[in-house]
Amino acid sequence: MSEEKIVIKGGLVLRPDGLHPLDIAIQGEVITEVAPEIDSTDSRVVDAGGCVVSTSFYDTHTHSRFPGDPEAETIDNLSEQALLGGYQYLLAMANTEPTIDSASIWKAVSDELKRAPIEIEQAASITVGRKGERLVDFVSLAEAGANFFTDDGTGLGSTKLMYEALKMSDLLGVTIGQHAQDPFLFDGASMNLGATSVRLGLIGEPEVSESSMVARDIELLKATGGRLHVLHVSARESINLIRAARGEGLRISAEVTPHHLLLNDSMLEGFDTSFKVNPPLRSRSTQMALVASAIRGDFDAVASDHAPHPYHTKQRPFSQASFGMIGLQSAFLASWSAFLEPPAFPPEMNIGAEHWSQRATTRVALEPFELQRLHRLLEMMGPGAARVVGRRIAIEPNALASIVVCDPTTESVGRIDEIASNSTNFPYQGRNLKGRIVAGFIRGKEILKEGKLWF
């Protein structure tokens, strides 16, 4: 092999059991060695001092807006944000124009997505046109290659169709992604039901709108087999239900979004439509419960629910503005900022202090409990999210060298002009964010250097 050998030195590396001071050697597309001190003679050295080194991220929830809405986003813009945000893979939702509801559409769109510099997997819808009336042709879609089916954007209200879809999932080995939201309880709502919605006079959606559907779906899952992924969990009771179902051995996974971790409904007081999202931002106490659950490990993945919209659909009266916010490029920063918010919990203060402090904290200036949280977050953004879509990724010899280097201690202020999207519905404008994506490799190719694209 005549390819250049690269050694990433001096960082804390994501391993299943923690963050460890290790070096990584890359040659060609793969990782050749992961060891405490790798000899870097004849190699190019990438300095990861003060940083964590993780598998590049997987996003289980992206709205590509392709096909149908280039004014909101293009594949090029989306890819650029993904790379700047540390991603190697996106799962594109099916609520495009047209809906991805047949094998021919799925194939045509998937072929187009192949030209992106990262992997973009296309999901299919569960029902034709996402209308909730008739199932798509699961068999031909699965034969064409579709692995993930979702009507995301709308909850599948019909118990019968969900029952049938989960049976298909069991038969074909595909995953059903549910946007859990009761269509009747959500009807007319533009935000969370709570003190803020009462003051603003806006129709609010109660959390039980989500958790009641999660409860129903778990019952259906028990009756059918199959595999269920609960999209963007935003209700406290949903977490309890999912934990219990997992405990019973059901094939269920769940994701949480950075914005539900970092933001809450009090931010809507000024009727700023950039905070309008579905499911809505919840109360401060639910927000904190979601953060605590994420730290505790109740979620498999952090998912961006990146949802670009042309500005004019946001520049409307609140109840008529579009739902959704962009957040792919900022996902790690927003989630990490949220993870740092709560003080250390009692169990966190006891676990492995000597293990973390003596070995790890010499490389990254964080408290042991913060390093533990960082490990959890990177697990959710990389290997955990990959498992949701049936992949296994890790930093280990012979694995593909898709690697991201993050500095967890840098702070910055969110600025829309630094986001590579066509859209401007960015909720972190002016907000202090922690962390920075410093460098990135996709299949051994260095694509991000000092936070800038490089290829």
Next chain:
Amino acid sequence: MNRLISDPVPRRRSLTQISDLSDTEVLELVERAETYRQMEENTKRFSDVLKDFVVATLFFEGSTRTRLSFTLAAERLGARVIDLGVSMSSVSKGESLKDTCDTVSALGADAVVVRHPNEGAPLQIASWTNLAVVNAGDGCHEHPTQALGDLFSLSSAFGGVKNLSAKRVAIVGDILHSRVARSLCSLLGRFGVSVVLVGPPDMMVDRPSALGAEFSYDLDEVVGEVDVLYLLRIQRERIRGGYNSSIESYTKRFQLDQKRYQKMPSTSIVMHPGPVNRGVELAVKVAEERSLIAEQVRNGVLMRMAVFSKILDTAWIGGQPQKGAFHG
């Protein structure tokens, strides 16, 4: 959206919700309205402090009475009032809101009075333009000048705002959809008034405590110990999805009838933002000295005069050079 980009031109002052005002400013407004009342009684003439100002009325929802009240208030102070007739069809999608407001700005208006069926629209206009925006009612959110006028009426009836402390006001009707109730709760609580919201469960807000109020589903339980009974108009046109309660069951439980009127303390007062649905929320002839309903209309104009003169006053606009000066 550009809420964080610093603005070189001092922004004009707007009144989009009660929380835009400090307690001191509220008291100043009441005082100024009182001054206008004396001018009205003595000379029927007012100083034209708003000479050369252009006030636009922009009503995306029909309301002849409120628009006339604002128009009269602005004209009494010498402003030129232009009314932009807005057809409902052009706003039903909401897309033209910013364009419409840019037009109002370009026409040279200084202030715009906005009524809109969607909550928050006046706040959005204030953030998009440099117009002084006065909210004349936005969906189910707020109707601040109504509440301020009502505070003025209450202050007059009880001999000053300070005397309102520990008074008990019951607001009765469709609380869920009432912008008047939201503005009143936000305003009255600040001056020590205890507010109880009364209505059937399907017309009650989910968390009355968020409005700083108590609540009751039973008017009979409340009516004997109120200082003020504030009846809301039952607006069928505002209801999304329809009431569970029929008009008959509503009137049976929540109408101010002879029996309930007699249970009220003899010094208590009846208010209503108008227009009254006789035979629905009110079915009794309230003694003149115990009704503020007519007074509320008159005071509404005086309070709107105070609001105009105040928000177009230099002190509220960060010292921008002004066309007129306040002489009232």
